[in-house]
Amino acid sequence: MFRGKLGRAALLVAACASMISVLPAVASAAPVEAAATCSGAGCDNKDPEVTGCAADAITVASVSSPKGRVELRYSPTCGTKWVRIPNYAGGSSRPDGKLQIRVWDRPRDVYVNFWASASAGSHWGNMVYSPGATRCGWGQVDWNGGSAWDAQVKASTC
Numbered sequence: 001m002f003r004g005k006l007g008r009a010a011l012l013v014a015a016c017a018s019m020i021s022v023l024p025a026v027a028s029a030a031p032v033e034a035a036a037t038c039s040g041a042g043c044d045n046k047d048p049e050v051t052g053c054a055a056d057a058i059t060v061a062s063v064s065s066p067k068g069r070v071e072l073r074y075s076p077t078c079g080t081k082w083v084r085i086p087n088y089a090g091g092s093s094r095p096d097g098k099l100q101i102r103v104w105d106r107p108r109d110v111y112v113n114f115w116a117s118a119s120a121g122s123h124w125g126n127m128v129y130s131p132g133a134t135r136c137g138w139g140q141v142d143w144n145g146g147s148a149w150d151a152q153v154k155a156s157t158c
């Protein structure tokens with residue numbers, strides 16, 4: 001009887017040891033990221049978050065404004081740029097009460113307008129195809145409704 005209990009105990013220890021040796025490999029596996037749902041000109045006027053293009057985005061230019069930092073973002077996977085204001089202070093004196101966000105790819109002469117809520121928080125506009133981090137992409141933001149943009153941000157080749 002002693003020999004039988006000892007044999008079962010040895011099997012249990014061996015089984016536990018083999019499970020423990022597998023756990024770190026399973027626990028350290030990287031999560032699979034969703035692929036972007038658009039690329040190139042097919043991303044024009046689409047949301048960078050919804051399409052997955054924001055997943056690998058970098059900030060290629062930024063400027064401080066009275067309402068917060070204005071960033072020009074770029075996705076290498078999608079080849080797109082868009083404007084983001086991660087810390088918008090809120091408010092608008094535009095007749096429509098909105099925050100207007102525009103991104104422009106100068107070489108193609110294509111721009112995309114987006115009207116966001118003027119509430120405080122993080123806001124971004126839709127994308128424009130503008131391949132390459134340094135290619136002339138130009139972001140503009142308006143919260144006053146005047147004849148000039150309240151903040152502008154440009155890629156390095158503009």
